[in-house]
Amino acid sequence: MKDFQRVLKETPAHMQRGLSGLPYALVLAFVLLAGLAGGCTRGQNGTDADGAPYKIESIQPPPGLVPETGGLDFMPDGRLVGIFHRGEVMTYDPETKEWSLFAKGLHDPLGVKATSDSSVLVTQRPELTRLTDTDGNGRADRYQTVTDDFGMSGNYHEFAFGPARDSSGALYISLNTASNGAGIWDELRGRFAPEGRPGRMYSPVPYRGWVLKVDPQTGRTTPFANGFRSPNGLCFGPEGRFFVTDNQGDWLGTSKLYHVEKDQFYGHVASLVWEEGFDGVQPLDLPVPVLNKMRRKAAVQFPQGILANSPTEPVVIPEDTFGPFGDQLLIGEMNHPRLLRVMLEEVRGQVQGAAVAFLDSSSAYRGEALRTGNNRLRFGPGGDLWVGQTDHGWPGDQGLQRISWNGRTPADVQDMRLTEEGFDLVFTRPLAEGVARADSAFQFTRYYYEYHRDYGSDQFDRQPVKVTGVEISEDRRRVSLRLAELVPGYIYQLQMNGLRTEGGTPLANENVYYTLNRLKEAPARELRNPVSYSRSDAASRSDAAFSRSGRNRGTTRN
């Protein structure tokens, strides 16, 4: 979830304006050009409104519901399950448009997974709960605690998220750290660690800042990975990879998407209090270079205030019901009326890739505008995307929206891949002839965000990277870019200028952000078949300053 202070820390307005104003100017220029060229009928935004590939429709909430959406999922029979801040679990039948109450009285529920037409799993502040309608009257009458084997200090920021489910059926939940916007109660649940009390976001009770693995049958709960701050989004992606988002703040120079693996540490230091072998250690005293060596880096970083301020839940885009982006991730975003689309690849064992805004441009959709506060995403059985909004004291809206694709191909970057010399861009539609100008169409800037205890980070070592070569494929859908230099550890921000498709449609998004963790190994040539993953790098971590082996895998109860 979004940290309040972040509102004050957004990127300076002049920078945002500088980055976002230019594309609009270009769009306007295209409107004029297209008009002169006598193209097809266009709306004010430079595209035929009927040609917009997506449609957004707002769903009317039932009377009495304050629709601060904490979770969405679908039952096997096609009903949507929505859970809301004031504790309601509602079902919505997309056919009849009828809402129905399934359960109520939950404590700030922020994740749901439907397991049958009469049973759902809900993560609420104190526990993971299975709600079951045992008598078939449509309302849950059994509220069964699956696990509450984690601590609560009473701090308002100790949200609980999930569950995500892996292919074996195991569940994963994540626990927000506490915020120094408030203290802790006199009376806690779980053991108190004094070492976990200092810090901006802190971990006074067990497993704050962790992802936990839960056996849904026995409730057995084991620590899985740590180093998280506000992990408000969990999902299993293609090839069984586990992804978790985290929010900019202390130890996070900017918001991130992690590819999470067992027993790894992802950088937010507070959670280390509960790491095996850290008894009596104040993690905040550890030298940052040591911490930096311990941590796993994010697969993708979302530049703060430019692309995102507070990313939320990731979902996998289905293969053929939502445009040409199958198997990529969509992620919610709280502060901007947009979603984030993530294009991933694996480079020598490191998952990394590019992020781009989605539905950011009004030319991309028709119907109602996308709201802010996009907290929960789920694809329905028909392939539509359902987006639940919340504000919850942060900037944002409330409600539920349904986004459908009408089969038209959006004009956008379909994929971005690292090459030995630069990047390959694949476009959804052929580019117009002559627009991929070598001198101006592709401009790169690189920078990095500092890993440190401070809140957020400036952009460091920001500098332009010269494009030394532009090659376009015969079908004009692929552009190979050669860069003057590629340095790992930087975000490569690409701004595209003047591109339009054969039909004259400008790109929906002209900025793409690639997180370059690792360079391609020469001479890997096959762009579409990245080098298969090996654990060699994992083995090399055994020389980290703090060995992570031998951790107790028992339950978290203290």
Place this chain on the structure above:
Amino acid sequence: MRITGNSARNRAVLAVVGVVAVALSVLVFVEGRGGEDPSNGDASRRDEDRSRVEASRMTPAPATEPRSLPTTEGNPAPLAPPAEEKTLRIKGVTGLQYDKVRFTVRPRQQVRVIFRNESNVNHNLVFTTPGDRVKIVKAALQMGSRGPARDYVPDTDRVLAHAPVLKPGGFHEFTFTAPAEEGAYPYVCTYPGHGYVMYGVMRVTSDPGGIPSLSEDPLVPPDSLRGRVEGQEATTLHPYSTKPPIIYRTFMPESGPASIAVGLTGGVSYAFDAGRSMVRYAWSGGFIDNSEIWKGHVRNQRAEIVGTDGEPPAPSFQGYRLVEGRPEFTYEVEGATVRQRIRPAEGDAPGLVRNFSISGVQGRPVRFVTSRSDSVAHRASAGAWRGDTLRLDPADARAFTITTVRAEGKRGKRSPVGQRASMNP
């Protein structure tokens, strides 16, 4: 009835004293039936906060500032003679509420109010100037012993009209002229303890269509305060009826962070601590107010208990003097002065003997509220126990003794001692 659980703070005391619940006992004065709490000083702030948050949340947001509604600006009061007299039937009903929480009249319209008390406790009905409900409620409390004779109606021009205190079954009819100035004029029961939950609003307007819908009106009580709302599926708080039994998992005061508040029919509620799997305490007369918690990301909010006779009056500590080397504490409660000497109990069981002497009771009965516990026993020199509450008539209250000792035969059955010193309602 306030039933106090054993908080961490209290346990710390008990660890020293070795006797459960001594620190929890408080004195409560009762004025007639009910003995409601007049001391909930936070209620007005909460009310203002709620007004603000409701006003900002709802769409379309009511463009009214709850405390100072727009008057004639841009919408002049009609110069034509006001419409004919309007008759309002307002009932005080079970659950400390008026059956009607809002009505509109036109500026300077004659208003005839027929007020009936159909509940089982006393109520009055007081119309105030805009934004002054809480002020009037506080002023009524400050009337002290003068209150009953004056129907708890403060002598101020902030009161526009009123019906006197009616006993159950009573009725009263009165007429008044609505103010010429448009605005929101609260009405409220100023009977002690009722004013923070039992109220409504008269909206004086020449444009009745222009007021916010009832569910979006920040000046009417939220459903959590209205208690039993019969036959109403959706409320302003939830897409379901909030009539009891009702359950909230929420942050509760004086309980662990994983708590469950349960409101039962009959007005009794309790807090169950899921961290310890036990009832922590119970109360009666009202349920909880989650409005602070529902603001979301703000600070460590908790639900607020809305007990009509839950909180004892706040005492004012006056210090102590030494008598035989031991302190004799002095404090004041609602104008009465209480002196308390504490000495060890005689006999094998550890315990305390407390001698109370109270002056300034002025004919009011006295309640002594304890925390019921398996591990201690209370004995009183006077008065009659009812549950965990000792009731004393004014004469007995001048001087009496409470002896509290650890109950024999209970040790070791509860572990640790005091952890289960909670009350099952």
